[in-house]
Amino acid sequence: MNGPQDLGGQMGFGPVAPEKDEPYFHAAWERRALGVTLTAGAMGAWNIDESRHARESLHPADYYASSYYQIWIKALEELLKRHGFISERDLAEGRAVDPAATPKRVLKAENVPAVLAKGGPCDRPVATPARFKAGDPVRTKNFSPTGHTRLPRYARDKQGVIEAVRDGFVFPDSNAHGKGENPQWVYTVVFNGPEIWGEGADPTLTVSIDAWESYLEPA
Amino acid sequence: MSHDHDHDNEFDPFAARVRALETILTEKGLIDPAAIDVIVDTYETKIGPRNGARVVAKAWSDPAYADWLRRDATEAIASLSYTGRQGEHMQAVFNTEETHNLVVCTLCSCYPWSVLGLPPVWYKAPPYRSRAVIDPRGVLEEFGLTLSAEKKIRVWDSTAELRYLVVPMRPQNTEGWSEEQLAELVSRDAMIGTAVATVPA
Numbered sequence: 001m002n003g004p005q006d007l008g009g010q011m012g013f014g015p016v017a018p019e020k021d022e023p024y025f026h027a028a029w030e031r032r033a034l035g036v037t038l039t040a041g042a043m044g045a046w047n048i049d050e051s052r053h054a055r056e057s058l059h060p061a062d063y064y065a066s067s068y069y070q071i072w073i074k075a076l077e078e079l080l081k082r083h084g085f086i087s088e089r090d091l092a093e094g095r096a097v098d099p100a101a102t103p104k105r106v107l108k109a110e111n112v113p114a115v116l117a118k119g120g121p122c123d124r125p126v127a128t129p130a131r132f133k134a135g136d137p138v139r140t141k142n143f144s145p146t147g148h149t150r151l152p153r154y155a156r157d158k159q160g161v162i163e164a165v166r167d168g169f170v171f172p173d174s175n176a177h178g179k180g181e182n183p184q185w186v187y188t189v190v191f192n193g194p195e196i197w198g199e200g201a202d203p204t205l206t207v208s209i210d211a212w213e214s215y216l217e218p219a
Numbered sequence: 220m221s222h223d224h225d226h227d228n229e230f231d232p233f234a235a236r237v238r239a240l241e242t243i244l245t246e247k248g249l250i251d252p253a254a255i256d257v258i259v260d261t262y263e264t265k266i267g268p269r270n271g272a273r274v275v276a277k278a279w280s281d282p283a284y285a286d287w288l289r290r291d292a293t294e295a296i297a298s299l300s301y302t303g304r305q306g307e308h309m310q311a312v313f314n315t316e317e318t319h320n321l322v323v324c325t326l327c328s329c330y331p332w333s334v335l336g337l338p339p340v341w342y343k344a345p346p347y348r349s350r351a352v353i354d355p356r357g358v359l360e361e362f363g364l365t366l367s368a369e370k371k372i373r374v375w376d377s378t379a380e381l382r383y384l385v386v387p388m389r390p391q392n393t394e395g396w397s398e399e400q401l402a403e404l405v406s407r408d409a410m411i412g413t414a415v416a417t418v419p420a
Contacts, residue, residue: 008325035255210379
């Protein structure tokens with residue numbers, strides 16, 4: 001979706017302002033926000049693509065006014081409601097009022113190290129051979145899907161070159177919407193700065209994205 | 220409960236919101252608060268940019284390891300026991316005399332947690348995510364890094380599940396240094412690409 005998350009090339013946000021010796025957390029609640037998000041995700045009711053889509057579906061004004069942990073929590077509340085784990089009444093009262101759906105699993109403290117060490121690999125076998133090879137010129141798709149996609153606006157309808165054929169990976173555009181993993185080949189595609197940004201672009205700049213095969217056409 | 224929330228301002232509405240959510244989920248038996256404690260402890264004390272710095276120092280010291288890292292970063296990094304969440308599919312990119320590498324996630328905040336730990340706030344915020352792909356030199360200036368005009372810049376937008384680790388160039392006058400000494404020269408920012416390795420005094 002052409003949502004607030006699609007930030008590449010937008011202007012007006014000001015300087016980056018790196019913080020020297022930045023702590024991992026800026027408030028105690030951020031620790032709990034990280035943990036609640038990960039433990040709730042471990043219930044197995046949604047995947048990473050659905051959670052990313054929930055975050056980018058916040059109203060743009062809300063998204064830009066929120067810190068990243070706030071974005072996580074706001075999206076998590078939506079996911080928990082969508083999957084029947086919490087209700088508006090629960091949230092209004094700040095305690096468990098309504099019954100909850102049954103999770104696939106509950107992450108216990110003793111299992112955390114193994115679960116974090118395992119992660120969530122999303123490479124998958126793809127039945128068909130890769131359509132492109134390194135060095136192939138390609139053009140990215142021009143589209144504006146209302147659902148989740150990982151092709152940023154600045155890299156749509158642009159000519160680039162396949163730099164590397166990666167692996168088969170779960171396709172987020174369908175997986176985010178419960179329509180299956182439908183794995184596709186992923187490629188690293190590199191673009192010249194002027195191809196993306198046009199007049200006045202930095203001629204020393206190249207930008208790459210990692211693109212699923214269906215985002216690409218031969219050029 | 221083994222944890223406390225006493226460090227939050229009790230009038231901070233967001234702290235109250237997170238506390239309420241944790242309470243609801245705990246009362247329903249959906250999450251284990253002790254698991255949250257372990258997660259927080261892991262990312263606050265065990266997994267951080269020292270992991271990545273050891274990878275870089277080993278690559279600087281051992282050409283065979285550097286070659287492995289170039290070909291199969293996931294396995295090469297796993298050989299140092301750095302695996303797991305948000306490091307499942309790693310790619311190492313090497314700075315050269317000709318090219319400086321910079322990593323961003325314009326669409327969210329993808330970051331190689333297994334080698335760098337949790338990302339800093341600026342990495343996740345709109346100024347960096349919007350500008351890194353269009354004005355990387357301007358961004359680097361804000362980090363105090365000025366690249367020569369002829370140096371090429373390659374920006375890697377982590378739009379899929381590959382996670383990128385920048386391998387900065389080894390500083391001069393470090394011949395004979397141990398991997399432990401070399402790792403001290405490698406900052407988190409140098410492995411994102413917003414800095415270079417520290418030049419020894």
